[in-house]
Amino acid sequence: MVLKLYFDLFSQPARSLYIFLKLAKIPFEECRVNLGKGEHLTKEFAETKSKIQKIPFIHHGDFRLNESIGIVRYLSREYSIADHWYPKDSKKQAKVDEFLEWNHLNIRLNCSSYFLVKWLMPLKNGKQPSEEECKNLTRRMEKSLEDFERIFLSNERFLFGNSVSYADVHAACEIEQTRMAGYDVRDHFPKIKTWIESVRSECNPVYDQAHKFVNMMAEGNEKQLNSKL
Template sequence: MVLQLYYDLYSQPSRSIYILLKLSNIPFKKCVIDLATREHLTREFAETKSKIQRVPFIHDGDFKLNESIAIVRYLSREYALDDKWYPKDSAKQAKADEFLEWNHLNIRLECATYFLVKFHIPFFTGKFSSKERIKKLLRNLERCLKDFERIFLSNGPFILGDQISYVDIHAATEIEQTRTACYDARDHFPKIRIWLDNVRSECNPAYDEAHVIINELTSIEVKPKL
């Protein structure tokens, strides 16, 4: 039975796993979950598809697995996933894991929070946060991106050095999402701009395919309802 990927490209982790599967040529069935209609929050969904009720997740026969990073590690063990995506060498894998652990409370936290507060919540509820809160979140975001440049983009064109890996996809899809909230890191951080261009070039056409919805949402100006 072919691997099944349950995802919504509105979700950053979904985009990262989708791109990886497309690039690795692992056959998979596309199972789109519409987060906007909240189908993932039903009791039936929890009982038949995923108890965690988040995307992405996979079904590999009778085996079910959530969480994008866990999925990558599973694919590296069970499928012919190219070593460059998630290294098998212990030291190189540890460096990949170092970034993925750092990412949780840095890029993931700050990019997702800014996206949620500045775009997602106003877009779906019409509720806006104060200018003061937005400014604080922006300061946190830019401090994080500055640290990212300094710590992880100083030893080559990619996070782990000269070769692209899954950690680049994971980070890039997160940073791209803030464009929907009218913040493009390319305009403020030269190293990130070059790095994003490199990641996109290495991952196309899957990269652009996964970001169609993000590109569409950047043209939407969210305003308070009168």
């Protein structure tokens, strides 16, 4: 049965799903959706591709599924993949799930809000956020990152021991996004820096391929910043 992945590497969960599929060696057909052009917003797209109109999603034969985490769980049942990506052991799986569920209203919400308000919205409608808004966004994001370090990062190489899991990739892709808005988490959280570099090194060269656009934009920001100094 053909597996089609609909994605745009501009999106954090699309990148994590793309990296997972490549490294877990699940064969798939690449179906690019250009978010910038709003390709996902038409009525035709909703009818023929995905009613939720968000990426990433998959078509697996006739079966359509949205939401990266749900997709990883589904594919881990449908394909034979290395156990470390999403463990079959009930308690180990539960701990991966605990993190992935916690993540939504913490790193996911607060890093992407920072990115949206500081980078995407000014680009779209020319409106810069106020100083107070920026302060609040930074405060909330840093609270989530502190919690992430304190609660979930130990002295082990990855979130759940010495092997990378989908949870590592999922969180790393969210955290990378803020670099486009000029905030490199590595500069502020040394424990996250060590961990994210392990994830990157374990998942390379696919990790860097998936972050090509993010890196390009982040370098642009750095040059902009340097030219101001």
